Amino acid sequence: MxxxxxxxxxxxxxxxxxxxxxxxxxxxMKNKPAPLLNPGTHQPMTAEELGxxxxxxxxxQELDNxxxxxxxxxxxxxxxxxxxxxxLVRAYCLEEKLGTPAKIYYKFEGNNTSGSHKLxxxxxxxxxxxxxxxxxxxTETGAGQWGTALSMACSYLNLDCKVYMVKVSxxxxxxxxxxMRVYGASVTPSPSMExxxxxxxxxxxxxxxxxxxxxxxxxxxxxxxxxxYRYVLGSVLNQVLLHQSVIGLETKAALDxxxxxxxxxxxxxxxxxxxxxxxxxxxxxxxxxxxxxxxxAVEPASCPSFTRGKFAYDFADxxxxxxLAKMYTLGSDFIPSANHAGGLRYHxxxxxxxxxxxxxxxxxxxxEQTKVFEAAExxxxxxxILPAPESSHAIRVAIDEALKCKETGEEKTIVFGLTGTGYFxxxxxxxxxxxxxxxxxxxxxxxxxxxxxxPKID
Amino acid sequence: MxxxxxxxxxxxxxxxxxxxxxxxxxxxMKNKPAPLLNPGTHQPMTAEELGxxxxxxxxxQELDNxxxxxxxxxxxxxxxxxxxxxxLVRAYCLEEKLGTPAKIYYKFEGNNTSGSHKLxxxxxxxxxxxxxxxxxxxTETGAGQWGTALSMACSYLNLDCKVYMVKVSxxxxxxxxxxMRVYGASVTPSPSMExxxxxxxxxxxxxxxxxxxxxxxxxxxxxxxxxxYRYVLGSVLNQVLLHQSVIGLETKAALDxxxxxxxxxxxxxxxxxxxxxxxxxxxxxxxxxxxxxxxxAVEPASCPSFTRGKFAYDFADxxxxxxLAKMYTLGSDFIPSANHAGGLRYHxxxxxxxxxxxxxxxxxxxxEQTKVFEAAExxxxxxxILPAPESSHAIRVAIDEALKCKETGEEKTIVFGLTGTGYFxxxxxxxxxxxxxxxxxxxxxxxxxxxxxxPKID
Numbered sequence: 001m002x003x004x005x006x007x008x009x010x011x012x013x014x015x016x017x018x019x020x021x022x023x024x025x026x027x028x029m030k031n032k033p034a035p036l037l038n039p040g041t042h043q044p045m046t047a048e049e050l051g052x053x054x055x056x057x058x059x060x061q062e063l064d065n066x067x068x069x070x071x072x073x074x075x076x077x078x079x080x081x082x083x084x085x086x087x088l089v090r091a092y093c094l095e096e097k098l099g100t101p102a103k104i105y106y107k108f109e110g111n112n113t114s115g116s117h118k119l120x121x122x123x124x125x126x127x128x129x130x131x132x133x134x135x136x137x138x139t140e141t142g143a144g145q146w147g148t149a150l151s152m153a154c155s156y157l158n159l160d161c162k163v164y165m166v167k168v169s170x171x172x173x174x175x176x177x178x179x180m181r182v183y184g185a186s187v188t189p190s191p192s193m194e195x196x197x198x199x200x201x202x203x204x205x206x207x208x209x210x211x212x213x214x215x216x217x218x219x220x221x222x223x224x225x226x227x228x229y230r231y232v233l234g235s236v237l238n239q240v241l242l243h244q245s246v247i248g249l250e251t252k253a254a255l256d257x258x259x260x261x262x263x264x265x266x267x268x269x270x271x272x273x274x275x276x277x278x279x280x281x282x283x284x285x286x287x288x289x290x291x292x293x294x295x296x297a298v299e300p301a302s303c304p305s306f307t308r309g310k311f312a313y314d315f316a317d318x319x320x321x322x323x324l325a326k327m328y329t330l331g332s333d334f335i336p337s338a339n340h341a342g343g344l345r346y347h348x349x350x351x352x353x354x355x356x357x358x359x360x361x362x363x364x365x366x367x368e369q370t371k372v373f374e375a376a377e378x379x380x381x382x383x384x385i386l387p388a389p390e391s392s393h394a395i396r397v398a399i400d401e402a403l404k405c406k407e408t409g410e411e412k413t414i415v416f417g418l419t420g421t422g423y424f425x426x427x428x429x430x431x432x433x434x435x436x437x438x439x440x441x442x443x444x445x446x447x448x449x450x451x452x453x454x455p456k457i458d
Numbered sequence: 459m460x461x462x463x464x465x466x467x468x469x470x471x472x473x474x475x476x477x478x479x480x481x482x483x484x485x486x487m488k489n490k491p492a493p494l495l496n497p498g499t500h501q502p503m504t505a506e507e508l509g510x511x512x513x514x515x516x517x518x519q520e521l522d523n524x525x526x527x528x529x530x531x532x533x534x535x536x537x538x539x540x541x542x543x544x545x546l547v548r549a550y551c552l553e554e555k556l557g558t559p560a561k562i563y564y565k566f567e568g569n570n571t572s573g574s575h576k577l578x579x580x581x582x583x584x585x586x587x588x589x590x591x592x593x594x595x596x597t598e599t600g601a602g603q604w605g606t607a608l609s610m611a612c613s614y615l616n617l618d619c620k621v622y623m624v625k626v627s628x629x630x631x632x633x634x635x636x637x638m639r640v641y642g643a644s645v646t647p648s649p650s651m652e653x654x655x656x657x658x659x660x661x662x663x664x665x666x667x668x669x670x671x672x673x674x675x676x677x678x679x680x681x682x683x684x685x686x687y688r689y690v691l692g693s694v695l696n697q698v699l700l701h702q703s704v705i706g707l708e709t710k711a712a713l714d715x716x717x718x719x720x721x722x723x724x725x726x727x728x729x730x731x732x733x734x735x736x737x738x739x740x741x742x743x744x745x746x747x748x749x750x751x752x753x754x755a756v757e758p759a760s761c762p763s764f765t766r767g768k769f770a771y772d773f774a775d776x777x778x779x780x781x782l783a784k785m786y787t788l789g790s791d792f793i794p795s796a797n798h799a800g801g802l803r804y805h806x807x808x809x810x811x812x813x814x815x816x817x818x819x820x821x822x823x824x825x826e827q828t829k830v831f832e833a834a835e836x837x838x839x840x841x842x843i844l845p846a847p848e849s850s851h852a853i854r855v856a857i858d859e860a861l862k863c864k865e866t867g868e869e870k871t872i873v874f875g876l877t878g879t880g881y882f883x884x885x886x887x888x889x890x891x892x893x894x895x896x897x898x899x900x901x902x903x904x905x906x907x908x909x910x911x912x913p914k915i916d
Contacts, residue, residue, distance in 0.1 A: 008473045009539035015466045081467040082551065082842050093540065093614070111569045113844040113879070155839040156551070175884035181891055182838050380640050381613040384540050386571040421571070423881040426633035433639050 010087040011254040018085050019249040020072060022242045024061075025280045026352060027068035028287040031359055033238065033351035034326035036062075037313060042457055045323045052224055053231050053322075054239075057128040061239040068284075070242060072124075079123045079156060080246065083112035088254040089418075093382040095402070102405035104398060105262070106418040107251045107278065108385065113179070114149035116388065116420030117274050118234050121243035122146070125232040126153035135228035136160025140190065140215030142169055142345060143390075144176030145420060146234030151183035162229075164190040164218045168209035176424050190215035197221055197319040211335050212346055217319025235271025236316065236325070236350050244277025251415065252281045262293060264401055266416040268393035269297040269306065269364070272350030278417040279362070286361060295362040296401075297353065298393040300372070301441045303336040305329055305349045306357055306364035308447055313457040314348055324455065327354040330442075331450030337440040344390050367396050368439045373432040375399050376422070388420040389428055468545040469712040476543050477707040478530060480700045482519075483738045484810060485526035486745040489817055491696065491809035492784035494520075495771060500915055503781045510682060511689050511780075512697075515586040519697040526742075528700060530582075537581045537614060538704070541570035546712040547876075551840040553860070560863035562856060563720070564876040565709045565736060566843065571637070572607035574846065574878030575732050576692050579701035580607035583690040584615050593686035594618025598648065598673030600627055600803060601848075602634030603878060604692030609641035619643040620687075622650065622676045626667035634882050648673035655679050655777040669793050670804055675777025693729025694774065694783070694808050702735025709873065710739045720751060722859055724874040726851040727755040727764065727822070730808030736875040737820070744819060753820040754859075755811065756851040758830070759899045761794040763787055763807045764815055764822035766905055771915040772806055782913065785812040788900075789908030795898040802848050825854045826897045831890040833857050834880070846878040847886055 026032060035044040050059040061070065072080070091104040109117035129137050136159055141147030147163040154161035163185050170177060170189035177187050190210045191198040197217040201208060208214075216233070223231035234240065255262065265282055267275035275297055285291040297306055305328045315332035316322040329348040336345045349357075356362055369389075376392035378399065379385070387395060398416040405412050422429065431437050484490060493502040508517040519528065530538075549562040567575035587595050594617050599605025605621040612619035621643050628635060628647035638645050648668045649656040655675040659666060666672075674691070681689035692698065713720065723740055725733035733755055743749040755764055763786045773790040774780040787806040794803045807815075814820055827847075834850035836857065837843070845853060856874040863870050880887065889895050 009536075010473075012470050015468075078467075078550075082547075089540075092536075113838070113842055115881075152842055156842070174888070175881070178884040178888045178891070179844060179881075182835055182844060182887055184839065377640055380571070381642065384571055384610055384614070386637060386640060423573075423633070423637075426636040429640055430632070430636045433636070 007090050007258055009092060010089050011257065012087055013085040013250060013253055015081060017253055018077070018080065019246055020077070021069040022072055023245040023249055023280050023284060024064065024068055024070060024242050025245070025283050026065040026238065028284045029355065031355055032065045033355045036323035036325055037457065039315065039320055039322070039324055053220060055128045055132050055134065055230050057131065058125060058239050061242055062237060073127060076123055076127050083119065084246070085250050086111060088251055091383055094379060097378070097382045098399065098402050098406065100402040100406040101409060101411045102402040103411065103413045104402055105413070105415045107247060107415070108418045109247060110385065110388070110418065110421035114145055114152055115423060116145040116149065117244060117247055117277065118146045118149035119152060120246050120277070121234060121240045121273065122149035122153040124243040126150065126157050126159055129230055129232070130157045130159050134230055136162065137230055137232045138162045138164070138219040138223040139232050139234070140164045140212060140219045142166045142212045144169055144173055144424065147185065147187065148176060148179050149234070150232065151180040151185035154185065155183040161185040162222060163187045164192065164215040166190055166210040166212055166215050172427065173424060190218050192218060195221045197321070211318060213318030213332055216317035217321050220317065220321050235273035235346065236348060238352055240273045241276035241280065241350060241352050244273050245280040247274065247277040247417065248280040248282060251278060260413060262415040263412040264294045264296065264414045266296045266298060266394050266397050266401070266414065268344060268390050268417070268419065269299050269349065269353070270344035270390065271346045271348070272353040274417050274419045276350050276353050283356065283361065296397055297357070297362060297364040298397045299364060299366050300344050300393060301366040301368045303330065303345055304366040305347065307366045310451050310454060311354060311358050312454050314454055316348060324457065325351050327351045328357065329454070330447060331453055333453070334450045337438060344393065365397060367393055368441070370432070370437045370439050372396050373429070373437060385418065386422045387418060388422045389425050391417070391419040394418070465548050465716055467550060468547050469715065470545055471543040471708060471711055473539060475711055476535070476538065477704055478535070479527040480530055481703040481707055481738050481742060482522065482526055482528060482700050483703070483741050484523040484696065486742045487813065489813055490523045491813045494781035494783055495915065497773065497778055497780070497782055500782070511678060513583070513586045513590050513592065513688050515589065516583060516697050519700055520695060531585060534581055534585050541577065542704070543708050544569060546709055549841055552837060555836070555840045556857065556860050556864065558860040558864040559867060559869045560860040561869065561871045562860055563871070563873045565705060565873070566876045567705060568843065568846070568876065568879035572603055572610055573881060574603040574607065575702060575705055575735065576604045576607035577610060578704050578735070579692060579698045579731065580604070580611040581614070582701040584608065584611035584617055587688055587690070588615045588617050592617070592688055594620065595688055595690045596620045596622070596677040596681040597690050597692070598622045598670060598677045600624045600670045602627060602631055602882065605643065605645070606634060606637050607692070608690065609638040609643035612643065613641040620680060621645045622648040622673040624648055624668040624670060624673050630885065631882060648676050650676060653679045655779065669776060671776030671790055674775035675779050678775065678779050693731035693804070694806060696810055698731045699734035699738065699808060699810050702731050703738040705732065705735040705875065706738040706740060709736060718871060720873040721870040722752045722754065722872045724754045724756060724852050724855050724859070724872065726802060726848050726875070726877065727757050727807065727811070728802035728848065729804045729806070730811040732875050732877045734808050734811050741814065741819065754855055755815070755820060755822040756855045757822060757824050758802050758851060759824040759826045761788065761803055762824040763805065765824045768909050768912060769812060769816050770912050772912055774806065782915065783809050785809045786815065787912070788905060789911055791911070792908045795896060802851065823855060825851055828890070828895045828897050830854050831887070831895060843876065844880045845876060846880045847883050849875070849877040852876070
């Protein structure tokens with residue numbers, strides 16, 4: 001590697017090359033994502049109904065399937081400038097290690113204190129709440145990345161932030177909790193005794209360590225019952241994919257700058273926020289017939305909503321207080337077994353991505369934990385960055401695709417999303433090192449039992 | 459903040475603007491740093507003597523007080539490209555929060571997995587070891603940043619890495635240990651029962667939780683006794699300051715690009731690796747009479763080597779196996795009280811910086827922990843980045859200087875080094891939040907007792 005490279009190791013956009021508008025992929029979709037339904041009436045949620053839970057401007061973004069570009073307010077662009085543009089990195093060292101003719105790039109979203117891409121939507125949602133004159137926002141967090149991101153955004157805008165953190169994470173990840181405290185957020189272990197739904201869940205399941213669906217129910221209840229508060233969510237929603245399109249827009253601008261055309265685009269998929277954001281502009285070109293790409297969603301074998309779930313209306317939360325969404329789902333009370341990729345444990349999937357997948361516009365694969373951590377460590381040792389377990393799902397498949405190129409001799413260009421860092425996931429790495437990683441995969445019978453409980457909606 | 463800024467939030471150099479040579483400030487010093495002495499004979503250490511402990515090419519760099527620029531080998535420049543250039547950030551949000559007319563910039567070295575600037579010298583030292591055909595290197599680590607950095611560098615070059623980690627950190631920072639394991643290093647709690655010095659210290663101080671000086675002694679012993687191994691050190695040494703000059707060179711290039719002339723340059727000082735690197739090119743201009751700057755070293759009040767230590771020859775380690783160095787020191791068996799800025803707990807200070815300080819070319823101030831964490835949190839909430847406690851010492855003084863400008867109305871330009879992130883220091887942040895932070899300052903009597911034990915050398 002002693003010669004100079006024509007493509008830099010890291011492509012950074014200049015500040016004036018950063019996106020000034022988000023891209024709404026729904027505008028180019030022929031089959032739009034199905035509308036959210038009122039859980040009581042099963043009728044499409046109106047803006048007014050949604051306005052009780054979400055900020056007005058975010059409701060508008062949630063329902064708007066037609067506007068292709070939404071201007072990013074200057075205040076949000078200023079915040080983005082504190083930690084963006086994120087680098088598009090050419091993985092020269094990984095390529096050399098693998099001995100592949102493939103060219104591998106990754107968009108690294110981990111260079112900020114939240115440690116992930118979540119901040120892109122957190123600042124947007126906090127901004128619109130502030131603009132509406134609200135006092136604060138409520139949310140849930142599992143692994144803690146979203147809660148941290150929202151705390152940072154709220155602290156910046158001087159907005160109150162109430163986080164319901166899945167109890168098991170609250171207890172096992174005290175450092176994450178402490179980071180949120182640095183940013184002035186209140187963090188409550190969920191299920192708590194502060195909400196009706198929390199009390200109910202605690203009564204029905206004494207000693208429960210909580211779940212994301214349960215924490216969502218609590219956060220929504222608190223937002224709805226407290227004047228001046230709204231609920232915000234870090235994934236799944238259409239508005240989140242809109243905000244996260246900044247990832248894909250920057251990626252595309254960086255590639256275009258060097259005339260690079262990707263063949264394969266890979267991202268990990270939990271609720272879909274990162275994947276949806278990364279692929280948006282590329283999917284747009286594909287939808288408009290301007291270009292073609294292989295787009296691959298990677299999910300954990302322990303929580304395989306795309307690859308083994310149903311495309312159906314389902315509840316977004318355990319308490320069933322949220323609207324129903326049509327999505328690939330394993331059922332709202334599916335709880336994945338011990339699986340350390342905390343951010344990929346959600347039972348459902350973004351309705352936008354679900355529709356695109358159902359329309360055959362993207363692929364999905366599921367991978368096992370041990371193989372994921374093998375890829376994570378291989379990547380860390382040559383590329384330096386210690387990846388989050390979630391992101392490492394994408395690394396696994398990027399390496400697999402690069403190895404296929406090695407066999408065939410094809411010089412494919414692979415781009416994947418490296419959503420974040422694993423500094424708060426060392427317990428999982430320790431289990432991997434000690435050979436105690438869990439590779440449990442749910443059986444067909446188990447999944448069928450959950451699927452049978454899906455709400456019956458035409 | 460709705461208008462566009464002329465100076466970007468973050469100044470990134472292009473790859474071709476990155477330094478191609480390190481700058482050796484000793485070349486421009488009229489009073490050179492005093493030579494290292496053989497602990498037995500008290501005569502200057504020869505290259506041959508040092509060669510038993512350090513790699514040959516590093517010995518040469520250690521002893522060379524004359525060559526101003528040392529070319530950075532292409533392999534090291536390639537590694538630098540994976541995580542450098544680091545951004546020079548304009549702290550617009552902090553300035554606004556403080557309401558100061560001062561212009562504040564910080565050079566952020568935390569955007570890599572080691573979480574600090576330590577990687578700059580780790581890759582250089584590992585590279586020269588590899589080039590010499592060695593099997594591996596040994597080192598000590600306290601807080602774990604240096605050990606992590608060295609593990610990363612060794613993993614990249616396929617070199618064995620043995621880390622002696624201060625026992626208290628080994629036990630209290632299992633995550634740091636686990637990161638080193640990701641990179642394939644062996645990590646041993648110090649004092650261990652694997653070395654003569656470790657056995658001796660364990661026998662004399664049963665139940666001791668170790669110290670940096672003791673871990674250094676162990677690592678040196680293992681390097682000297684095992685063929686194909688050498689010892690490497692992350693701070694204090696002249697060679698380390700040389701490698702770390704990349705921080706200052708990038709900073710200066712970024713400032714020059716926008717015609718910015720700093721008035722004050724601030725860095726935290728433990729052993730001096732970051733401060734020395736950051737100020738090198740600026741100090742060079744000052745030494746050559748081309749420019750003038752106020753240069754401020756910030757140290758913890760609990761371990762005040764510059765502000766309350768003696769400028770004298772002292773041992774670098776507890777076991778007294780290392781050469782003697784002339785430096786500002788508190789005495790080699792001074793152990794600071796509970797103080798969470800792990801990287802600033804060293805009893806001595808870089809001989810280069812010690813000489814420059816003694817010559818009146820820079821200032822030093824000491825600050826208390828609680829005030830440091832106040833500054834850290836204030837910074838985190840507006841600038842996003844969660845700073846390491848070490849780095850926060852520099853933040854404290856940068857804020858203090860900016861507030862002085864607010865009083866006087868002066869529009870000074872302040873540059874400080876933000877050496878790293880605090881993700882592995884959340885226990886310290888927790889203590890701060892819970893009001894349990896320790897602000898112990900050693901008494902004059904206490905310091906005098908340690909000073910009385912300094913070796914008597916003319």
